[in-house]
Amino acid sequence: xxxxxxxxxxxxxxxxxxxxxxxxxxxxxxxxxxxxxxxxxxxxxxxxxxxxxxxxxxxxxxxxxxxxxxxxxxxxxxxxxxxxxxxxxxxxxxxxxxxxxxxxxxxxxxxxxxxxxxxxxxxxxxxxxxxxxxxxxxxxxxxxxxxxxxxxxxxxxxxxxxxxxxxxxxxxxxxxxxxxxxxxxxxxxxxxxxxxxxxxxxxxxxxxxxxxxxxxxxxxxxxxxxxxxxxxxxxxxxxxxxxxxxxxxxxxxxxxxxxxxxxxxxxxxxxxxxxxxxxxxxxxxxxxxxxxxxxxxxxxxxxxxxxxxxxxxxxxxxx
Numbered sequence: 001x002x003x004x005x006x007x008x009x010x011x012x013x014x015x016x017x018x019x020x021x022x023x024x025x026x027x028x029x030x031x032x033x034x035x036x037x038x039x040x041x042x043x044x045x046x047x048x049x050x051x052x053x054x055x056x057x058x059x060x061x062x063x064x065x066x067x068x069x070x071x072x073x074x075x076x077x078x079x080x081x082x083x084x085x086x087x088x089x090x091x092x093x094x095x096x097x098x099x100x101x102x103x104x105x106x107x108x109x110x111x112x113x114x115x116x117x118x119x120x121x122x123x124x125x126x127x128x129x130x131x132x133x134x135x136x137x138x139x140x141x142x143x144x145x146x147x148x149x150x151x152x153x154x155x156x157x158x159x160x161x162x163x164x165x166x167x168x169x170x171x172x173x174x175x176x177x178x179x180x181x182x183x184x185x186x187x188x189x190x191x192x193x194x195x196x197x198x199x200x201x202x203x204x205x206x207x208x209x210x211x212x213x214x215x216x217x218x219x220x221x222x223x224x225x226x227x228x229x230x231x232x233x234x235x236x237x238x239x240x241x242x243x244x245x246x247x248x249x250x251x252x253x254x255x256x257x258x259x260x261x262x263x264x265x266x267x268x269x270x271x272x273x274x275x276x277x278x279x280x281x282x283x284x285x286x287x288x289x290x291x292x293x294x295x296x297x298x299x300x301x302x303x304x305x306x307x308x309x310x311x312x313x314x315x316x317x318x319x
Contacts, residue, residue, distance in 0.1 A: 001156075002070045003071045003161075005029065005073045006029045007029070007076040007099075008028055008031075008048070008060065009075065010133035013045040013049045013133070014137040015099065017052060018166055020057040021055055023057075026059070028058055028061070028067075029060075029061055048133075052134075052138065064088050064091075068094075070094075073127065074099060074111075075099040076100060078102030078103070079104065079269075085115065085118035086118055091122070093119065093121040094122055094123070095122070095123045095125070097124075097161075098114075101178075101182050102276075103182045105273075105276045108277075112126050112178050113178075123153060124148070124174070125146060125148035125153075127145070128145050129181070130143070130232060130236040132244070134246065136165065139164070141165050144169070145232045146161065147171050147172070147173060147176070147177035154172065158170045175223055176219050179222065180219070180228065180233035180234030180238075182273050183214070183215040183219075184234070185249040185270030186294050187207065187212070187241075188241040189252055189268075189298070190207050190253060191253060192247075192251060192254040192256070193254070194207055195253075195257060197258070197304040199257075210290060211242075211290050212229075212238055214287075214288050215229055217288070218280075218288065221284055248269075252266075252271065256304070274294045278291050278292060278295050289311055293307040296310075
């Protein structure tokens with residue numbers, strides 16, 4: 001089965017590199033023709049993943065028709081995925097694997113649900129888990145979760161997408177996988193804000209733990225398997241994203257805690273996701289206090305001291 005990666009950001013480029021190193025011919029699609037031409041010529045994604053050479057078996061193009069393949073990995077930001085699916089009619093009815101993490105702000109839907117909404121004939125899946133583009137591109141060991149409803153399709157896709165440095169575990173729980181990847185970004189902003197404000201490692205540990213409880217509450221309310229959230233796409237991704245400066249969401253939180261400006265050109269999926277999750281939680285009457293605090297910080301309605309006071313003043317409860 002042929003493979004294409006849609007989206008020439010850092011993560012999409014890293015996936016293309018890893019898959020190509022496993023012996024596959026990979027097409028990498030970039031929206032911007034100039035960016036595609038520069039990558040094809042220089043054999044490197046200088047703006048997004050400098051220092052890593054594209055294998056000869058990676059072809060970069062801005063033509064969607066040239067990028068069509070049996071397996072389409074969609075590695076564009078969550079808030080742009082619907083626009084891509086609605087304008088690229090060539091993708092209709094194909095095997096579409098979301099490689100983004102988040103909840104769509106306008107609809108409060110996750111990546112798999114957005115694919116279904118845009119193309120009922122497609123076979124949707126999601127590839128998610130604790131991973132940084134730089135690690136994947138450098139060939140460092142990484143484990144990911146592949147979620148797709150069909151077990152047979154999942155086994156075939158798992159085999160096709162496994163590379164020497166990417167080990168893939170599969171599940172049929174698409175709801176749990178997409179929510180784990182989305183919600184951990186919100187918690188990473190909270191942890192970054194706490195660390196940026198100098199509140200310490202103990203505060204971060206508390207936020208991670210209680211944030212994980214929030215993730216479980218929402219996921220179970222939406223019909224996810226709790227065990228999925230305990231795996232790579234939930235607990236694993238939460239641990240990585242809340243503890244590393246490589247995480248854009250964590251770095252964004254650090255800037256909030258320090259009251260520093262943040263580069264507006266950097267995609268922070270957790271910011272839009274926090275607002276979408278807050279809206280859905282209120283509709284469903286799900287208690288999400290850390291998410292509420294993160295939205296307050298992003299919208300500058302709360303200071304760090306106010307957010308922590310709000311969380312610490314909640315009534316005592318059993319764990």
